[in-house]
Amino acid sequence: MTASVTNQMSSLLPNTWDEEADVIIVGYGFAGSAAAIAAHDAGATVLLLEKAPEQYKGGNSRVNAQILFWPNDIEKAKTYFKALAGPYMDNISEEMVEVWATEMHANRAYLEGLGMKPVLAGGAEFPEFAGSDCVQMLVHNDKQIAGNDKSSFSLGSNDLLGGERLWNGVTEPALAARKIRTLYETAAVKLVKDDGEVVGLIAEQNGKRISIKANRAVILTCGGFENNPTMVRTYLEGLPHIYPAGTPYNTGDGITMGIDVGADLWHMSNIAGPEFFFKAPDIPVSRWINIPHQDSYLFVGNDGTRFTAEGTPCMGADRHGKTKVHGVWMQQLTPVPVYMVFDEAFRKAGSIGESFACWDVTHGNRYDWSADNLREVDKGWIKRANTIRDLAPLINLAPDVLEATVKRYNTFAKDGTDADYDRAKAYMAPLQAAPYYAMELTPSFVNTQGGPRRNKDAQIIGLDGKPIPRLYSAGELGSIYSFNYNAGGNVGECFAFGRIAGRNAAREAPLRGQAAPAAIPRPAAAKN
Template sequence: MTASPTHWDEEADVIVVGYGFAGATAAMTAHDLGAKVLLIEKAPEAHKGGNSRVSANIVFWPNDIDKAKTYFRAMAGPYMDDIPDEMLDVWAREMLANKAWLEGLGMVPVEIPYVEFPEFAGSDCVHVLLNGEGPVGGERLWRLIEASVDARRIDTLYETPVVDLVRDGREILGVTAERLGKRIAIRARRGVVLTCGGFENAPVMVRNYVTGLPTVYPVGTPYNTGDGIRMGIEVGADLWHMNNVSGPILSFKAPDIPVAQWLNLAHGKSYIFVGADGGRFTMEGEPCSVGDAHGKVRRHGQWQQQSLPLPIHMIFDETYRKSGHIGKAGADWDVSHGNRYDWSDDNLREVAKGWIKTAATLPGLADLIGIPADALADTVARFNADAREGYDPDWGRKANTLAPLETGPFYAMELTPAFVNTQGGPRRDAHARIVGVDGEPIGRLFSAGELGSIYSFLYQGGGNIAECFAFGRVAGRNAAQGADGDGTARS
């Protein structure tokens, strides 16, 4: 937190910190209401867009407000108590409005079947939309939003991390940022909107807030390092949903690439995942989310976060090694920004690098990776017997993905947990105002997107992007219309 400076280097009516879907939406909304907007992005221009750009680019669109609220309550489950009814009302109303708003920008909505929790009441309201025909991902929706920002000629600063909020008492006056090696002070005449994402690439925050993941990497942008959370804490913001994450995903982390890499598993069948004790712990497959729904699993009749028996290794045989490349180009940050590792088709380059360990026998492989040899042998023997029968009684893997793991030499590759994104951050209210630990809004400070997301437990795919649009509009409207010193938006 910085005290009010004696000199402002720049001024705008509304400052938006972070250029993804939420930031773009807030910036466009404020601009369309007549505000002079400054959009500030930490990343270089070539890497703008954050997780929004490299996501699946799908939008969860509920077509009925009451059913949407029912479905949300079912997803939140025991974590519903801290979400006020007014907040849920605004979420449902703005989510419903997303389709028409996006069509107004030029979106051609194409529906895909993707109801994550069909057993929940209200799930028949769920529709998931793409921008035009084509596969999931591919930046089609991002390019539409980016073009809409460009058409408005909104001033944007790149490679300019915001480091502090400037305040006077309970009122936010602007920000300080680092620009070309210098600290600059930028005044916000009406308000500041934080849309700078989560903390996927902030290892200390992950260890402090998320249980059981001492090491984790992003599969999206590496620029999400918890900046908005840190700045919010410094001005007295309350936090919520800090332990809720979309993940873990089991992936591979190459030493020289900043984010984790998706796996390509479908080309073969003779592989398993084992934990530190040499036993299987999940149904292997794609995507490797280690859970039925964005990292959550149903155990003993209840949904819960999947725990991971680290370290985890993928064990496979020579047949699988020859069947195709294990690393793949997915909808991740490196691929979208042209900085990717090209995995060898037969995986031998990765064996030579030492990323994949190999031994002539399973006991020898177990010794190499430090897991009990007897346990690994028993696990593989059980898996092979079940695979020959075409049935996986332990974890329910489909018959067409099973084959005995029996042809030496044998291989092991350590897998790392990764996040799609985090959900926690400064608490916001129904007006997208950031709320202090005293329960009162902090003057002229707003947020949208995954920074302090409304999602507290289970998550419907496409929900974060839809929330970016929904609360991006709310934040942009209220910031553009100004706020009184007590944080009450004049709307």
């Protein structure tokens, strides 16, 4: 450990700094890249820190479905935002909503300016909410896809989703063109404050601690706490265990660093989930499950009864982990262990675990799920028996209970009315083709939303309600979403608040003896 760092660890400022730049950005996903582009284009020197090795850069942003929520009307966007938040709106100011709507709207022009070729992949996830007709779900694609102009959310064609298309096609080239300096395998661990201002940070690199000076500001864009089991159990309910589908490098570091300098937190209990995915030792993250155009399946909890209107994650009855209970949107229940029980027709209908977007899919160590699901039966991931009664003990359930559950559901499916959970008629079919199968599902989520509270200028707010000087954030770390969430909203927010953070950080007066950039050009998107 260097002398300078020793000083810092005893709460003194480093005597010398190992690195410095005007703007230090922590985390290289969409939020970090948007902040880097904006700060660079505003004339600042930028240093990007990324905890992961270079091959795993990109965080959740790179491995996600690559959907961008784009509102085509600012006023309607504000209305829709408030409908999404519902009763959880109380700590989000009007000016914050205004900025969110304006910058989300500006995203399209901004991304087109960087080379995006937007294609419509769907509409609002909550079409029944006021303002929803402004919602367009965009993806980046060279070709226009005919017949995909859906008015409500649907996966559309899987060919349109994932595949790193926005990451590889738009943001990575934009950073490369600007020659943004990036330190990989460099994890920020502690912010350094001097006289109330954030003046740099301490990072771990190759087992050593280094000090990095921020002449103008630090921007935290280091994602959520998906992979921090203690935070998950502290801040979220009903999740004794969880396996995220995204990057393993998001471990809540921004929350720890924020708390350390007095940041207020918000939206800690909100996640894009829980969803039911699948996890096995052979697969490094949890796998999205497909419901392959066949509806003879149901979910049961650990007492062998149903607990929800089943469906493909994020689609249908489950909207990013929220389901309607007694007519009210509420968090999905997770009575673990949860099993998906299905029949032979479902087993034959297609691959249950072939995923289009997840960490392992992007990063090459992908598990190749069989098209007929028989390899997974052979592995014991999927249990099989000739009758429901014989299936029950294979998953430690009471045969009478499981039989009664399937019988009751089959009656609903045949009548077309689910009296218990209101699963739509079009998505129900009875389980009647032996043999029968059961597969354990794990609660999962795509990302957390909580973190340090930020304001309309993307400044992190302290417990005293005032901005912590020279500290900004963007992305899923302290996201604006307090409850219901519309697909594509995180990516949109990354660009919206990444731009705001980057340009405002670049405008900060320099710490010591450095001239501010003479003229700070406004990014194109800010004109909208």
